[in-house]
Amino acid sequence: MSHLVYRKERVDRGIKVRSDDIFILASLRDLSYATLPKTLAIVILLLFPLLKDLVGTYWESVLVTTIVISLLALSWDLLASAGLVSLGQALFFGVGSYLTGWLSRTFALTPIMSIPLATLVGALLTTLILYPVLRLRGIYFGLITFALPLLLSRVIEVTKILGGTEGLNKIPPLPNLTTELYILIVVLLVCIYAYRRLITSDYGLVLQAVRDNDRAVMAAGFDIQRLKAQAVFLAALPATFAGAFLTHHFQVVGMQSFALDYSILPLTSVIVGGAGTFFGSVLGAFIMIPLSEFLREFASLRVVIYSLLLLIFAIGLPEGIFHFIRRRYQQFERMTALEGESDKRGK
Amino acid sequence: MANEPILRIVGLTKSFGGEKAADNISFELVPGQALGIIGPNGSGKSTLINLITGFVKPTAGQIFFKGKNITGIAPHKAVDLGITRSFQMSRPFYNLPVFKNLIIPLSSPRARRSRGGKYGDRDETAIHLLEEVGFERDSQVPYKDAGALPHGYLKRLELARCLSLEPEMLILDELFSGMSMSEIASVIPLLEKIKEDGCTLVMVEHRLTELFRIIDKVIVLNFGQKIAEGKPSDVMKQEAVMKAYLGSEVVESA
Ligand SMILES: Nc1ncnc2c1ncn2[C@@H]1O[C@H](COP(=O)(O)OP(=O)(O)O)[C@@H](O)[C@H]1O
Ligand SMILES: [Mg+2]
Numbered sequence: 001m002s003h004l005v006y007r008k009e010r011v012d013r014g015i016k017v018r019s020d021d022i023f024i025l026a027s028l029r030d031l032s033y034a035t036l037p038k039t040l041a042i043v044i045l046l047l048f049p050l051l052k053d054l055v056g057t058y059w060e061s062v063l064v065t066t067i068v069i070s071l072l073a074l075s076w077d078l079l080a081s082a083g084l085v086s087l088g089q090a091l092f093f094g095v096g097s098y099l100t101g102w103l104s105r106t107f108a109l110t111p112i113m114s115i116p117l118a119t120l121v122g123a124l125l126t127t128l129i130l131y132p133v134l135r136l137r138g139i140y141f142g143l144i145t146f147a148l149p150l151l152l153s154r155v156i157e158v159t160k161i162l163g164g165t166e167g168l169n170k171i172p173p174l175p176n177l178t179t180e181l182y183i184l185i186v187v188l189l190v191c192i193y194a195y196r197r198l199i200t201s202d203y204g205l206v207l208q209a210v211r212d213n214d215r216a217v218m219a220a221g222f223d224i225q226r227l228k229a230q231a232v233f234l235a236a237l238p239a240t241f242a243g244a245f246l247t248h249h250f251q252v253v254g255m256q257s258f259a260l261d262y263s264i265l266p267l268t269s270v271i272v273g274g275a276g277t278f279f280g281s282v283l284g285a286f287i288m289i290p291l292s293e294f295l296r297e298f299a300s301l302r303v304v305i306y307s308l309l310l311l312i313f314a315i316g317l318p319e320g321i322f323h324f325i326r327r328r329y330q331q332f333e334r335m336t337a338l339e340g341e342s343d344k345r346g347k
Numbered sequence: 348m349a350n351e352p353i354l355r356i357v358g359l360t361k362s363f364g365g366e367k368a369a370d371n372i373s374f375e376l377v378p379g380q381a382l383g384i385i386g387p388n389g390s391g392k393s394t395l396i397n398l399i400t401g402f403v404k405p406t407a408g409q410i411f412f413k414g415k416n417i418t419g420i421a422p423h424k425a426v427d428l429g430i431t432r433s434f435q436m437s438r439p440f441y442n443l444p445v446f447k448n449l450i451i452p453l454s455s456p457r458a459r460r461s462r463g464g465k466y467g468d469r470d471e472t473a474i475h476l477l478e479e480v481g482f483e484r485d486s487q488v489p490y491k492d493a494g495a496l497p498h499g500y501l502k503r504l505e506l507a508r509c510l511s512l513e514p515e516m517l518i519l520d521e522l523f524s525g526m527s528m529s530e531i532a533s534v535i536p537l538l539e540k541i542k543e544d545g546c547t548l549v550m551v552e553h554r555l556t557e558l559f560r561i562i563d564k565v566i567v568l569n570f571g572q573k574i575a576e577g578k579p580s581d582v583m584k585q586e587a588v589m590k591a592y593l594g595s596e597v598v599e600s601a
Pocket of ligand 2: 394
């Protein structure tokens with residue numbers, strides 16, 4: 001009675017009680033608490049291109065890469081929601097890259113035409129390419145996606161089509177870096193929003209059900225092969241866009257568009273940020289890509305440090321940084337008497 | 348009964364390796380009839396269901412549904428035709444609330460065609476279906492995660508999942524197993540009503556007493572072969588049936 005032992009306790013805030021598109025919020029304070037992180041992130045993102053003189057073009061172009069990898073990671077996350085684990089995001093990236101290159105060289109299209117066209121046709125094409133292997137589950141699907149970009153770059157090398165090892169150059173440029181950044185930022189935000197809407201819809205529920213129990217989805221009367229193909233198409237869009245966009249950014253396209261980087265970097269982003277929320281995979285990219293640029297100073301040690309950090313993240317926070325931060329943010333700490341005598345709020 | 352059969356099965360055979368899980372099975376079923384399929388464990392009852400619903404492709408033989416040859420049909424196409432099945436081992440979407448489990452079949456092509464309904468409306472339909480299979484009205488159970496459901500509730504969720512597709516032929520694989528006596532008693536009137544509404548029923552069951560209250564005709568399987576067919580009371584008197592059941596653990600009839 002006289003000697004109470006206190007213990008820290010974490011309690012959920014009464015916010016973010018989200019049930020089917022309706023926010024049940026207690027007060028304006030809770031509302032701001034729930035929307036603050038998103039608003040802040042969007043504002044910083046939108047301001048960044050304006051700070052060119054402050055941050056320098058180098059870090060502005062790092063943002064280009066970061067958003068490109070974010071789009072590939074988002075694409076990965078949607079595929080994974082439907083149970084398709086891709087180890088070859090470079091496939092989408094490369095197909096989008098070469099398509100826009102070929103379109104602008106062959107038909108003298110401007111980027112405004114060739115990027116959307118390459119995005120759509122590229123998504124369609126990759127869906128067709130992957131259609132026969134959609135039946136494969138888990139690691140088998142992953143292995144095929146891993147091999148396909150490597151295979152395609154070999155085909156280009158051997159047959160010397162699409163410029164062979166030289167690639168295609170003199171691809172029409174985009175206006176300027178600031179415009180490029182705003183296009184990318186808008187596409188990124190639209191993509192996050194659209195994917196979040198999609199996955200919380202009934203259709204999204206069905207896609208996730210394919211991942212969890214495909215037998216039950218078949219028994220409900222769905223053609224799961226078709227659902228998976230639709231998921232691939234929807235997931236391919238931001239990835240083929242990313243490829244097409246970067247092609248115009250660099251004004252060349254070559255075999256490096258199918259490089260391992262575009263398969264691995266989105267994957268590390270998702271591992272670090274956490275899968276399943278789309279926010280997580282983007283956050284992961286925004287941590288890992290600038291970090292890897294920063295590590296350039298360490299020259300050959302770069303890969304070692306990068307791998308070590310990845311390992312630490314994967315083991316220390318297997319759920320991903322995003323889930324961790326979100327949980328922390330939504331809870332507050334208080335002290336509880338162990339005897340259960342009375343609650344005393346700490347902080 | 349001069350009715351055209353809704354289901355006609357001719358010489359259906361399925362071999363797994365060397366073993367025949369279905370061995371030259373033939374029978375017919377008229378619309379609105381309720382058929383029971385019984386037999387010892389491993390006699391091929393679930394395999395027969397898998398064959399009819401397209402989850403397993405036959406080695407030989409044909410299946411006709413409403414005169415149409417549906418041998419080796421894709422499972423989702425069978426559902427589209429009105430054939431709905433439950434699974435012996437019901438695996439719900441554990442991390443979804445119970446009622447959300449029904450959103451998946453409710454947004455399938457067949458349900459959308461027959462029920463219409465948009466996002467949001469479906470929640471209400473789902474809750475309604477759960478009440479129909481005996482989830483207590485106004486309880487919190489439909490909003491809990493399906494992973495937390497006791498076995499009997501899971502079976503009823505499985506039944507609700509089937510009903511959400513408004514089947515013409517409903518195939519239930521051991522619906523009663525895992526249910527308590529009172530749960531079975533509460534489901535029987537519903538099955539009788541489904542039958543009255545004109546739905547053709549096919550039930551695989553070990554609970555013979557309860558099964559015989561519902562069905563018009565029974566088929567007995569043993570080692571993949573049909574060893575008897577007819578009215579339940581007649582069939583159970585046959586020597587071959589008694590032999591098949593003797594010594595197996597399913598002599599149980601409460
Ligand atoms: N997918 C399968 N692969 C191999 N053998 C199977 C498969 N499904 C069923 N069997 C075999 O077929 C026989 C009948 O099984 P089943 O139809 O499940 O029997 P029941 O439902 O009557 O208990 C069993 O011997 C079982 O081992
Ligand atoms: Mg069985």
